[in-house]
Amino acid sequence: MLTWIAILILAALSGLAFLMGRRKALASAGGSPAKMHSLPGYYGTYVALWVGVPAALLLFVSIMFGGRLEHGLLIANQPPVLHQLSAEQKELFFQDAQAQAEGRQASEVIYAPDVKAALDAKANEARSYANAFRQGTFALMGVLVLAGFLWTFPRLNKDFRARNRVEGWVDGLLMACSIVAVVTTLGIILSLVWESLRFFSSVSPAEFLLGTHWSPQIGMRDDQVGSSGGFGALPLFAGTFLVMMIAMCVAGPVGLFSAIYLSEYAGPKARAVFKPLLEILAGVPTVVYGFFAALTVGPIFRQGFNSLGGLFLGGPLNELGLYLGQVQNQMALVAGVVMGIMLIPFVSSLSDDIINSVPQALRDGSYAMGATKSETVKKVVLPAALPGIAGAFLLAISRAIGETMIVTMAAGLQAKLTLNPLETVTTVTVQIVTLLTGDQEFDSPKTLAAFGLGLTLFAVTLVLNIVALRIVQKYREQYD
């Protein structure tokens, strides 16, 4: 509540500063904006920014980190009764103390009377910390407001370059936004690397990258069945690769040929129909593709293979017939084909852009030699566009190996080292999902394995993207 009042007061002070700054600057020019360096509003804005922004930033920081500071102060001296509690219980105790101090809902733990008394004492302590902290914050905000005003207001006159100064603030804002993006990315990478290092301290990288046994369960008890755990991720990489290859076999030709049709053969009317339709396909959420794969394509494929197997039964290919007869709904082929369909618009629109950027002069040159349209496409346009199309394919591959929903629903969970598209396989992304969903403790190699997989996936897609973007860029330069 007090915080909200502080925000209101701060806003009002900024508004007042705006009016005062504007008025003083106008007065110094004798009321004529034409004689001033900047429009009157800029002078007001300049003062208002210095009055409002530093204090607002301070308030934001104190709200963000105040709780943490209090927590640190609280646990600094622990009442003796806490010695009977375990580490987790202590953690909960202090959380409850802070919650009680702030009037929030505490946990439903019933504490013993002596502990309860200690809790109340700690809650009072927390309350006093919070009060002191808040008062300190407000006082400091007041100082900042005053300082900002004194820093700017006396300097205002008609020749003051308020416009440039205000634009400096805009510069700063834009830079701050880009820094947020960069810092966030760095933070994600660092946490990924950090957790992966923890994982690799218990499982060697060689075993992880080259081992063929994947069974990340760690037993609750030491004598539990299957508690050994196996962290050889090779079957996952193989599964990912298999699904990706199947997807590219679908998306590559279909996407490329549709791009050729759209850019070289389709008239304006056909283009006006097909282009938006492809874009709709690109907008379908992957989870929809996922249940399309699991509920529609999977059963159709299974029935197809089962009845195909029936044809071989009793013949010389009896074994094959038996095998096809027991094919399941979930298989690499289904996930790959549906993922390929998902990637068609991606490949198609990228290739379309690239084919369109092949200069018309090359086509004219070919036509003028007496080449037909198909000869021109085959021998001039496609070779010219090839590097760019290769880049587009690499981008599609990096999307295919990062894709999660379709494989989660349609590929299966069994980590098998196979290249048979009719087997169920599992991929890196599927395993990350299964490792991290549900109740987890975050210290076991089981959950940390997810970070190892994530780091591997990140490294591969990063390299693919860099290579692909460089190829596409070089290709663009060639024709600029």
Next chain:
Amino acid sequence: MTPNGSSFSRSVMPMNRDDSASHEASTASGEQTAPAAVSGPSVKIRARDINVFYGEKQALFDVAIDIPEKSVTSFIGPSGCGKSTFLRCMNRMNDTIPICRVTGAIEMDGEDVNDRSIDPVVLRARVGMVFQKPNPFPKSIYENVAYGPRIHGLATGKDELDAIVESSLRRAGLWDEVSDRLLQPGTGLSGGQQQRLVIARAIAVGPEVILMDEPCSALDPIATAKIEELIDELREQFCIVIVTHSMAQAARVSQRTAFFHMGRLVESGATDEIFTNPRDSRTQDYITGRFG
């Protein structure tokens, strides 16, 4: 506008109308829409009543002209006057523009090129074209020249193809410069070399006519001089039509000149006469630099 000092510059320059006394009087009648009579070599291309429309807009009006065999005919005129459009009618390159419509008759050796029985693909093998900006394919020098012979099946074996490539490059005056790097990309050559490569590519399919659409406008004076020299040599074997913005170039390389203005063929005739003794005041204004 001034001669660039090359040895083949003709004495007739657009600005020196005063020495017109040294030339014979006009032989053609004053009728502008009828083509001026072609003396000497026989007529290769005969165009009558050519109208071209881009959608609703008419780009050419009743163009009629005779273009002689084995000589260079230049089209001059201000930008947008329709000279390139007319050039592209002759090998039906305008077919590749969906909104473009051509009426009238263009006869090549007495055959109407717009006739249904004429396949534009075959026509374009007979009528080669060189564009304003050099447009070598992103292939090797060899493959650029071999492109036409390959798609038209002109060579039965590797040796024959090699021979065609070599002779085409020789005739384009490029062989000595590239013979040791035939397998390097054609796009790596200099602008002037690229343009000669493109000419070699056009020659390789054995055309009868070569159309050149401002072939030197993207080149420096020295490269331009080489191309002009080449055009002068090629004239002995081909019927060449060149669109140019440079009147000096038209005067240097062509035997006949046609002046286009606002989509109409204003005047055509022997180059000497057009530049020394134009019949139409618009031609005179243009070649003396009063507009355009």
